Amino acid sequence: PDYLIRSWHVSVNDIFDFNDGHDKIEVKSTAKPNRIHHFSNEQLHPNDGSGLVICSIMMTKAGQGLSVFDLKVAIEERIENENRFRLNELFAKTLGTDYNKAMETFFDYQSASDSFKIFNYSSVPAIDNDTLPSGISNLHYDSDLSGIEEAQAFYLSEHELFKGL
Incomplete structure (x- = not known):
């Protein structure tokens, strides 16, 4: 969890949620x-040599359950003290006006x-x-991941960033 916190949105404008300078999540x-x-099209085309x-996660709203604040508390219990400030700072920036x-x-949650x-x-x-015509940029679209095979555990274990998952 600490490695993930240090890799989480180093910049507010980052393309990827987690980036350790090599791999991305x-x-x-x-x-x-x-x-x-x-x-965004960029999110599905990492640089050569990077794992992504x-x-x-499929979410269901509930009258009772966990809020993002409950999840933050659960994360805080699993990380070192020096990363708690970063977690709270990123948490506030991510939620913004919401x-x-x-x-x-x-x-x-279940x-x-x-x-x-x-x-x-x-x-x-x-x-x-x-296949993109010249001059096309900032392309965004929806992709359906239903029925796609999940990543293999051996692939995930080869990358430091993915070990936190």
Whole structure:
């Protein structure tokens, strides 16, 4: 968890949620009934030599359950003291103006945990950069990850960043 905290959004404008300077993790959640996530084309085309996995979570709102604040507390219990300030700073920046709304939103944690899947980016439907016409940029689209094979454990264990998953 500490390694992940140090790799989490070094800059607010980072393309990937976690980046240790070599490998990347992009986390996507959806409340839709299908495993459909929104990506920028850049998020599915890492630089050569980098590993990239997509973490997918299907969320269900619940009258009772856990809020993002409950999750933050659970993370704080698992990390070193020096990383708690960074966690709280990034947490506040990530929520921004939705901070108060997040206090009133609860999710079915067990359902989300059961739905958690990790995919190698190369398995995710994406637009090939070689087919983009010249002058096209800032391309975003939805990709359906339903039925895609999950990343293999041996692949994940080869990368320091992925060991935290």
